[in-house]
Amino acid sequence: MNAATPVSHLVPDIHLREVPxxxxxxxxxxxxxxxxxxxxxxxxxxxxxxxxxxxxxxxxxxxxxxxxxxxxxxxxxxxxxxxxxxxxxxxxxxxxxxxxxxxxxxVSRMNQVLSIAASDLTVTVQPGVTRKQLNEAVKSTGLFFPIDPGADATLGGMCATRASGTNAVRYGTMRENVLALQVVTASGDIIRTGTRAKKSSAGYDLTRLMVGSEGTLGVITEVTVKLYPLPEAISAAICSFPSIEAAVRSTIQIIQMGIPIARVELIDSNTVRMVNAYAKLGLREEPLLLMEFHGSPAGVKEQAELVQEIASEFGGNAFEWATTPEERTRLWTARHNAYFAAIQSKPGCRAISTDTCVPISRLADCLLDSVAEADASGIPYFLVGHVGDGNFHFGYLIDPAKPEERALAEQLNHALVARALRLDGTCTGEHGVGLHKMDFLVTEAGAGAVDMMRTIKRALDPNNIMNPGKIFSL
Missing domain, CATH: 3.30.43.10 (Uridine Diphospho-n-acetylenolpyruvylglucosamine Reductase, domain 2)
Structure with missing residues (x-):
């Protein structure tokens, strides 16, 4: 039943099964x-x-x-x-x-918000509900769902990949925010994992097993997540720096001092230039941090003053504030469109994306060496990072018709991941393993741990029908 389509040499495990x-x-x-x-x-x-x-x-x-x-x-x-x-x-x-x-x-048509328990700070939705749809549905309660991976992804997909995004430094990832699931297993049975209670010691934690399983163990059909009170005050700021190193070291200092910043995003000068062209902005084309503060008016003011003081010690300047919802939305929309801005900057290109995360104390070592390698390669790239939790992304822009460019991008990606692993980091902070990082998973977790994952997969999906060929090969 499958039409003939070119298959990239990078896609492993192409073994098409007959569909009767x-x-x-x-x-x-x-x-x-x-x-x-x-x-x-x-x-x-x-x-x-x-x-x-x-x-x-x-x-x-x-x-x-x-x-x-x-x-x-x-x-x-x-x-x-x-x-x-x-x-x-x-x-x-x-x-x-x-x-x-x-x-x-x-499952995109399964897009109903099933129940909002505002007094318990929880909501239950079908998997096709998107994060923007969810926040629109709960805003009248004075609550919000903070996980923001950038794209208007579905809650089911965000569970499957254990997504996080810009707010993770304060609110955590999907792993910390999913309380319960309904899942259809490989045999077609319907099971529930977890409850709306904030904690439980009852049996194996099947909810955490399913969150991040990338569709390889079952199909998520309901999700119960935590909600949070909308902050009394929100303020966003951008600050330019003379170098990426200055911006990164400023971030490390902010986190190590325990300032409860809600978001802190790094954007390099290449990406600022691309975003300016794409979104018609006038940002200074220097490395910058895009930050957001949540809390009471007094708390937000105190946080912002401390951060501004720290940034100035590292050469941060041109602090610009965005306090209205419209101004903040404009800034964060520009950040979320960085991927599309980069693609548009080189017509016909594709992006080979990376997604590493390291302990915050090792962020400067990992990021600066990776920037030096990318600059030396001559390949166009963009760089953004949820640097408050040590997570950052390169996007190497390649001509898909030129195998040598793809090979160079993959070489840079391999070097970056190897560096992150040496520094006690991970090959993927939020995108998931999928196809691209199967070999990296073995290096990171070890053959024994991956064999244990295979054992779980075989036990729950003996015929290997649930999204096969992802995370690891059988």
Whole structure:
């Protein structure tokens, strides 16, 4: 059922399984027009924001309920055909690619906010609810959901990749903020993990097992997450620095002093230039920190004054404040559009993205050596970082028609990850492993730990139908 599509040499484990016509007929009988085999629909669901290419899935099924998901998985399981969950397609590591064929299970229509328990600071949603939709739904309660990976991703996808983003330095990641899940297993059974209680000592922590499993253990159909009171006062600021080193060392000092800053983002001068052109801004084209402070008016003022004092010690200047919601939104929208600004700066290019995270004390060592390597290579790149928690991203801009550019970008990526691991960091702070970082996972976790992961995978998914070929190979 799969159309011939060029396959990048970087995509491992391309072993397409036959999708029997009987399965397609059974899916169409169950889902009618919600099961599509149209090439354009399959191609749309066979790519994400990564630079990889693979054949599209054999069919796309649009689920509208947990029972829909369970029925689709049961049919696929009967024929031992892979199932790849799909939200809005914003992942960066090839998570959505049908590297072993199969069907794409689109849960974007499962987009209902099911219950808001404002007094308990929790909310339960279907997996297709996006973060912006969720915050719009709860804003009248005086609460908000802080996890902000940049893209308007679905809550199901954010759970699957254990997303974090710009607010993680203060509010944590999806790992800390998911309380309970409903999951359809590889056999089509429906299970619940966790409760709305803030803590539990009851049995294995299946919620944490599913969060970050990248669709390889089951399909998430409900998510219960924590909410937080909207801060009484919010203020954002940008501060330019004479060098990346000055900006990074200023950040380290801010974090080590225990200042409860909500966001602190590094943007290098290359990226500032790209963002200025894309968003029609007039930011100084120097390395800068984009910061945000949450709390009471007095607390926000105190935090900001301390940060400004620290920044000035490292040459920080041209502090600019944004206190109205419109001004703050404009700044953060520009930051979130950095990826698209970079892509537009080199028409026809693709970005090879990185995603490392190191202990805050090692951030300067890791980041500065990586910048020096990237500069020496001559390859265009952009650099952004959630540096408050030691996480940063390079995007190497390549011409996909030039294999030598891809090879150079991958060489830089390998060197960066190796450096992060030597400094007790990780190969991925928030994007997930997907296809791109399977070898890095073995280096980071060790063969024994990855074998344990395989044991769990085989126990819960004996026919290897749940998003196979991701995280590790079997």
């Amino acid at each position: 016509l009987a399965l397609i007929e059974a899916l169409k009988a169950r889902f009618a027009e919600r099961c599509s085999t149209a090439l354009v629909m399959r191609e749309q669901h066979g790519r994400d924001e990564s630079s990889f290419e693979a054949p599209p899935p054999a069919a796309v099924v649009f689920a509208e309920s947990t029972q829909d998901v369970a029925d689709a998985v049961k049919l696929a399981s009967a024929y031992r055909v892979p199932v790849i969950p799909f939200g809005v397609g914003t992942s960066l590591e090839g998570h959505l690619l049908a590297v072993q064929g199969g069907i794409s299970l689109d």
